[in-house]
């Protein structure tokens with residue numbers, strides 16, 4: 303069931319007090335509307351929750367696919383004050399805007415943005431991570447689980463957005479890849495998976 307409207311209204315009115323990065327969320331929305339139809343910068347409404355859970359498990363190393371303009375990366379770094387965040391963004395304009403936002407917010411020492419396609423980055427990446435937030439376009443999703451399971455420590459969290467995007471846009475490219483990802487992660491006995499809204503959150507238990 304959705305939250306009742308009065309709560310939603312109250313929360314929206316508090317946004318700038320309870321969310322130090324609300325201006326970046328708003329800038330992300332504004333950017334998408336003027337960048338054009340191919341732009342997929344949809345800042346996650348759950349960024350504060352991802353920050354809280356990353357802090358709760360005392361994350362040291364966080365990996366994000368899909369930086370956008372940096373909203374969720376900032377929340378992850380804010381929530382987990384001991385963590386370094388590596389975030390991957392394929393679009394050079396997004397990466398440049400995110401770098402500027404991160405610098406202005408004072409997090410350039412803990413958030414590193416790689417301007418490249420995620421799958422190539424993952425193939426060369428070899429650090430053990432505590433949290434992965436997967437929030438990119440769907441076309442590469444089917445190839446991510448093998449890398450994620452190589453990198454994610456036992457006790458770490460894999461958070462996945464966009465798995466149900468096909469419900470909203472049935473002709474979206476990459477739906478087969480998203481289904482392959484869903485089947486691999488849900489069928490993986492090393493992961494305990496549940497859902498928060500349309501996001502999957504998986505705890506690595508073995």
Ligand SMILES: C[S@@+](CC[C@H](N)C(=O)[O-])C[C@H]1O[C@@H](n2cnc3c(N)ncnc32)[C@H](O)[C@@H]1O
Pocket residue numbers: 330342343344345346349367368369370371372373374375390391392393396418419420421437438439440442
């Ligand atoms: C939903 S937005 C990310 C929003 C961001 N996580 C936030 O909450 O503020 C998706 C982003 O992923 C980027 N992207 C899409 N596919 C990618 C890929 N294969 N590798 C790296 N970045 C990708 C897009 O350019 C876009 O900026």
Ligand SMILES: [Zn+2]
Pocket residue numbers: 333334337341342343396
């Ligand atoms: Zn854009």
